[in-house]
Structures are given as structure tokens and as C-alpha cells.
Amino acid sequence: MENYTSFNFMLFENLGYIRYSLFVLGFVLYFAIIFFNVLIMLAVFLERTLHQPMYILISCLSMNSLFGTAGFFPRVLTDLLSETHSISREACFSQSFVIFTYVANEFSILMLMAFDRFAAICKPLRYHSIVRPRFLACLIVINLNCIMILLCVAALLTTKLRMCGNKLFKVYCHSYEVLKLSCDNILINNAFGLLLVIITTIIPLGLILLSYVKILIICQRSSAQFKGKAYQTCIPHIVILLNFTIAVTCDTTLSRVVNLQIPVGLSVFLSLEFLIIPPVLNPLIYAFNLPDIRKKMISLIKPLK
Template identity: 35%
Template structure:
């Protein structure tokens, strides 16, 4: 269907109240983005180069970090550019692309967490069948599922959004969000299809969350029976639980605020709420896994020891 929107440029108004401190914010943001790049690229490189880490759990972790790089690259470069610019505009096509990246990044994270939960369930609850179930072919299929599912779903969502006639161009956020673009549709525009897709996406990813809860119920029941399983749970499942808890808290909080939150809060507080999922998980996840997983920690410490020599 032909795009009927007459809006070609969107204005991002989320930075209006922070421009007096833009040099400070730019410096801190650039430093933080460099930290994100460093920790994620380092972990991905270690896993790729070390053949001892070519196991399902570490390959999934590698995919997790790559997704973190994908999502943050969809936000930070544009945000840094806006901090140096007097006008905070983004093209119609660029806005749809950024909305696609933000949503697919978040949902891909949840898909990967679901696959990681399945991997831990097999490793601890079904150890004798682990290698037959988690073969290279099955692992490849699960990774493709975790990436292609959100990509396909949000491609449909963004295509539907592109067919809407818009009567506004002001986005009161730091970046483009599909739900905010849909709210700019003219009152006489039919948004039923977009709403159906939105609720379908919610259903799919709530199902992901329920599946993760189911796997961890079985993990906890299994691990309380054996000291060896408890040790394995603490070593490999605790980082996953921390990542999952952090992800769910920041995403649910952001979604609830975006739909039902008050606009009376200061702009700086609204901005912080909006980018929590781009601030905490991309740095915390590789650090937690790097320190908690023994093989990765030993590999990192080995590299540091060699460098000192």
C-alpha cells in the first residue's frame, strides 16, 4: 500500500530542556557508548577466538552481546549527533528505521533470553539428552528464531505504520518509537490493523516470559535435590536471571510509562526513563557474564596476565 503520510521530517523534542548541559552530556554519553562497545566487542571476540567457548551457552551469549551492539548503535550515534546540533530532526524513513531497530532489539533480547533458559533447562534437567537436543543444527535454528521472529513481526508493524496518514510531526522522546508515531495519525485514520499487530506482539512476548518462568520452576525444583546441580545453577543460571530481571524491569517500566505515565515529570526524568533499556543491560550483561562464568573469567584473567608479562 502506498504511503499516504504528508510528514517527511519528525522533530525530536526530548532534548529541549537539557541543551544547556549538552557538552557535558555529550562527553559522558560518548564515554559510556565507548564502554558499551568495548565490553561487548571484547566478549564477542573472546568467544569467537577461543575454541573452548564454542558451546551453546557461550554462543548464545555471543548473540546476546551482538544484539546489544545492534540496539545501542540504533540510538547512540543519532543521539550524540543531536547533542551537537541545534535542530533535532530525523527523516520520516530514518524515524521508521530507528523505531524498527529499537523494538526488534528489545524483543530479540527477550527471545535470546528464552533460548538461553531452554539451554539451561536441558543442561541441568535433561543432562543425558543435552547434546542430542542442543546439536549444532538445533542451536542454529534457535538463534535464527531469536533474530528472525522479531525482525519479521516488526517489519509488518512498521509497514503498517508507514501507511498511516499523520497529522503531527513532533515526537516528545529522544528517539522514534512506533507507538508514538501511530499516536500522530489523523483522527480519521484507521489504526485497527496496527493495534491488532501491537497486541499480537504483546501476546507473543508475554508467552516468551511465561516459558522462561516455566523453565526456571523446573530448574529450581531440580537443583534443590543435588549439591552439584545447585553449584551449576549458581554458576550459569544466576547471570541469566539477573539479566532477565533487569530487562523485564526496565522494559515493563518504560512501556507502562509510555502508555500511562504523567507528562508533568521534568524532561530529564522522562528521558532517563525512556533510555533505561539502552543504559543498563548493554553494559551490565557482558560484565555479569564475564565475571560469573568461570571459563570466560579465566580467559579474561589469562589475557591480562599475558599482557602484564
């Protein structure tokens, strides 16, 4: 029984000259992602007044966007210009690990953002004693380390599998699509994958929902001025959360529901939305909705003109 040592991305076949248009679009999009997210990070780092938990978490979100897209865009842009679209087993597992880590980190950071807003709005007098910089740093490190350990275990389980197929109907290495090519029993992998989803997605979403429900209850009992200020800081987080959750749900659904009759182009876009839209949309949402960040970003852009 053959054990393949490389995989082929089948969706790059027969693209013709459209591959050059897609390359230019992808290159421009990747440049925009790098530019806007680096700008957010510089704004928070250079402006002393932005050295607050909420803004630090926003910069963490930008850093995670750069991390996740670095695992996707360079490879897909190379494949668009290449005549061969194969990837080694090791590189495939590495790409899958980076993208899964990006997704898990995103939900973790959004959970910490919800906790920060909950403390600021529901416990305003105790906020600075609850969300201290050192405490926040510990939460970030603990969350990220737990995620990395769990994903390393999942990656180790996957690397031990024998592969009876090498055709991937994706434009990147998707962990579940790789598992489906295995000729070994993947019951343990599926069980651990379910545990991963619960820990990295379901639990954070539950805690986020609980935090925003409590915030909403407090806002309903408060003055119009208090509501306006609370909504100004919460709405960007909620928009980003909904956008990312819907995008990840689309990708998960497309991977697991085989008989969906939708055009290939739409299927590819929906499966890539979580890697394309949030990284470029998130910094723009914060720039438009948070005046402190917007002012610093404008001051950084002016010398470039």
C-alpha cells in the same frame, strides 16, 4: 490535512551547555558498550573451549546489544551537538524498527538461554543430544527470521499512516509515540502491535518462567554441590532477564500512561534504561560470574596495557 514528512525531538530543546556533558557521558558509555561486548564476542570466538551453546548464546546477546545501541547512540549523540533536532520520516521508522528488533531479539535469546539451562540441569545425560550446535543454530535463525517478518509487517503498516503531528517527546523514535501522531485510524496497528507483544514478549517470558521453575524444582531435590553449580550458571541469566524486563516495562508504562507526574530527567532515564543499562551490564555480569569467560577476557586485555 497536513501529512508531516519529518519529526522533531522536543526534549533536546533548551538543554544549554548541559548538552556537552551529556554528550561526553553518552560517548563514554557507548565506547564501554562496544568495548565490553566486542570483548565477550572475541573471547567466545577465539577460545575453542567456549564453543558451547551457553557461551554462543552469550555472544549472541552481545551482538544484539551492539545492534540495538547502534540504532540509538550515534543519532542521539549527533542530536546533542546539533542545533536542529529533526529526523526524516524514513530515518525515524528505521530507528524505531532497529530498537524494536533489539528488544524482541533480546527476549528470544534469553528464552533460548533458559531452554539451554533447562536441558543442561534437568536432562544432563541427554543434554548433548538435545542441544546440538546445528539444532541451536536453527533455533536462533528461525526465531530471528520470524521476528524480522513480523516487525517488517508492523513497519509496513506504520509507513502507510498519515501524520498530523511531528512533535516527539522522546530522544529517539518510539513506535507507539509515532502512532499517536497519526490522523488515521490505528486500530489495525494497535491490534497487530498487541499480537507482536504477545509473540515477542509474553510467550518468551512464559517459557522462561516455566524453565526456571522446573530448574528450581530439580535443584531442591539435589545435593548442595549440584545446586551450587546450577545456581552459578542460572543466576547471571536471571539477573539479566529481570533487569531487561523491568527496563522495558518502565518504557512501555511511560509511553502509555500519560498522567504520570515524574520529573522529565527521571522519565527520560527510565525510558532509556533498556538501551543503556543491559548492554553495558550484561558482559560485566558474565565476566564476573563465569570464570572461563573472565580468564579469556583478561588474556585479551593484557596486551593492551
